[in-house]
Amino acid sequence: MDKNHPSLATSYNNLSSIYQELGGEENLQKALEYQNKDVEIREKVLDKNHPSLATSYNNLSSIYQELGGEENLQKALEYQNKAVEIREKVLDKNHPSLATSYNNLSSIYQELGGEENLQKARIFIDKAIDIFKLAFPKGHSNLDIFEKKRNSINQLL
Template sequence: MASTYYSMGNFSSALLYYTKALEIEQKSLPSDHPMLATTYNNIGSVHNSKGNYTEALELYQKTLNIRQKILPENHPDMASIYNNIGSVYNSMGDHEKALEYHTKSFEIRDKSLPPNHPDIALNYERIQ
């Protein structure tokens, strides 16, 4: 339900349901479970969309911390979280930090995805 509300632009309802999911996951899963990383990422995206950049960064950092423990550095999911963090910094006007994270994302995607993958094109756009 949360992702549907998010897609509809109903960020308050999306946040409500993502938060409920997170509460259940925190009680039933280990603290480094990939599902927690996904939920933190999703809640971070809601905050980013609402312009709550500090909250978004905190949640994206939690996502990054979990993924760094459980995934190889060149995994496409690592590229995605670096991209998300870079987007927040860009929105905050910190273009140097944004470039740093978008570059990390690009380097991973360039090594792990086919050369014509649309995510690589996305990174080119974000780096320029």
């Protein structure tokens, strides 16, 4: 198999997910290693606005966020913004994947803390809620989670 085959990228992504799920610093570093391999391949073989590339950026962001600390949160923000940029271009403005990315941005800003970041966190969770209200029935578990998150952000402001 070619070293840049999309199926190999998928395998790297899957390995990354397993290591991330195992948790702990050592496993998160392995997850990061495999997710970077996934991104490297996808950046070579896919269009720069391909939805799969957005998913890979989202996954990379998630690992950096889980690693924590200011530097990793900034990297999480960078990759989540890349995911959002692609999703805003290629998906319907009310697509649930876009809501997921907005929620993820909200979480990163909330973790970064400070009033300015908390304001951004609220903006993005509001965007996620607006999409979920259109896409899912009232009482959907994600909608409930997002609304609780908005309430917690509001309490911090």
